[in-house]
Each structure stands twice: as structure tokens, then as C-alpha cells.
Amino acid sequence: MVKRLICMALTLLAAIFTFAPPLSAQETGFLESEKATFLYMDTRTLNMNYEGEKILFTSMRDGTLQLTSTDGRQDYLSFIPYDGKMGGVGYAIRPIYTIFPSMTFIEIIADVGAHAKNCGYWLIGKHNGQWVTYISIDNLSQMGYTPGEWHQIHTAANKDATGRFILTSQHEYMPPGAQYESQRKFAVDLKLQIFWDQDAQWFGLRRL
Numbered sequence: 001m002v003k004r005l006i007c008m009a010l011t012l013l014a015a016i017f018t019f020a021p022p023l024s025a026q027e028t029g030f031l032e033s034e035k036a037t038f039l040y041m042d043t044r045t046l047n048m049n050y051e052g053e054k055i056l057f058t059s060m061r062d063g064t065l066q067l068t069s070t071d072g073r074q075d076y077l078s079f080i081p082y083d084g085k086m087g088g089v090g091y092a093i094r095p096i097y098t099i100f101p102s103m104t105f106i107e108i109i110a111d112v113g114a115h116a117k118n119c120g121y122w123l124i125g126k127h128n129g130q131w132v133t134y135i136s137i138d139n140l141s142q143m144g145y146t147p148g149e150w151h152q153i154h155t156a157a158n159k160d161a162t163g164r165f166i167l168t169s170q171h172e173y174m175p176p177g178a179q180y181e182s183q184r185k186f187a188v189d190l191k192l193q194i195f196w197d198q199d200a201q202w203f204g205l206r207r208l
Contacts, residue, residue: 029163040090081119
């Protein structure tokens with residue numbers, strides 16, 4: 001893992017200084033993200049090592065997600081779907097890495113239903129030794145996201161070789177004349193940059 005992160009960091013540095021415009025002086029770059037682990041149905045637990053600490057995510061039968069210590073004695077955070085539906089919820093979980101300074105966060109994206117309607121977004125990590133939620137749907141709604149309506153949320157870190165972390169919200173629609181679900185199209189309704197403000201020591205959002 002360490003060797004992989006070093007290689008990813010060197011690749012990011014080469015891309016930033018060779019091809020891409022520099023990030024803001026108060027921001028730090030992101031490394032390319034790993035593939036998320038999806039908790040749903042038979043896969044309901046995920047063990048992770050977060051900066052030397054062993055943690056456990058558990059997708060509960062009531063639709064909530066819990067973050068605890070691996071022995072279950074420490075209950076850190078709980079995540080509840082935003083649309084109120086407590087069945088059929090899946091959670092995509094993956095680590096998010098920054099460089100200069102090197103930090104680790106965890107992203108959680110929840111969806112429900114056959115078309116994977118978004119019902120939750122959280123970006124979490126440690127702050128002053130305590131687990132906190134840096135970004136949630138509440139923050140996205142302040143930037144124009146409309147909770148309760150049909151959306152899908154996707155994120156990409158360093159996809160354009162700039163070190164940026166981009167969140168995209170899209171909705172599906174049936175174009176004129178379409179009769180079948182396979183003909184549905186998608187339209188982007190919101191695009192944000194998630195950035196780490198080194199002065200504030202907190203995440204910020206910028207509309208693109």
C-alpha cells in the first residue's frame with residue numbers, strides 16, 4: 001500500500017507541474033481514489049485501517065450505517081439515509097488521500113432502488129482526535145443540490161491530472177419520443193470542487 005501511494009504521489013506531482021495549472025496556495029492536492037467497497041445485501045461489514053487504527057463499518061438491517069471500533073466497544077458515527085427510506089440502501093465506501101500534507105479521509109455515498117437514487121453523501125475523518133463529518137448533503141444543498149429529488153452522485157479525484165477532487169450530481173430523464181427505460185439519458189445538474197483549506201483546516205466547496 002505504501003509503495004502504491006508513493007507511486008501515485010509521484011505521478012500526481014509530475015502531472016501538476018508539467019501539464020496542469022497550480023492549485024490555490026491554500027489548497028492541497030488529491031491522489032487518485034481507490035475503488036469503493038459496496039455494502040449491500042450479503043456484504044454488510046467492512047474492516048478498514050485508518051492511519052493505524054482499525055475500524056469497522058456495518059450496514060444495519062434497518063438501513064443505517066454505523067462506524068465503530070472493530071471490537072464494537074466504541075461507537076463513532078452513524079449515517080441515516082436522507083430520504084427516510086430504511087430498506088434497500090447500499091453504501092459505497094472508500095478512502096480519499098491528499099498530498100502536501102498527506103492526509104486520509106473516508107467517503108461514503110448511499111443509494112437506494114434499482115436506478116441507484118442518491119440518498120446520502122458523507123466525507124468523514126479525524127479532527128483534533130475525534131471523528132467528524134466534514135461534508136454531507138446539508139453542505140451540498142447550500143451549493144444548489146436539491147435533497148429529495150432524483151439524483152446520482154459521482155466523485156473523481158485527480159481524474160484530470162490537476163489534483164482536484166470533483167463531485168458531480170446528475171439526474172435521469174426520458175428524451176422526447178423515448179418509450180423504454182434503456183433509452184433514458186442523464187444530465188449534469190451540479191458540479192462542485194471539494195477542496196481542503198489548509199488555513200481553515202476544513203473542507204470547502206466551490207461550484208464549477
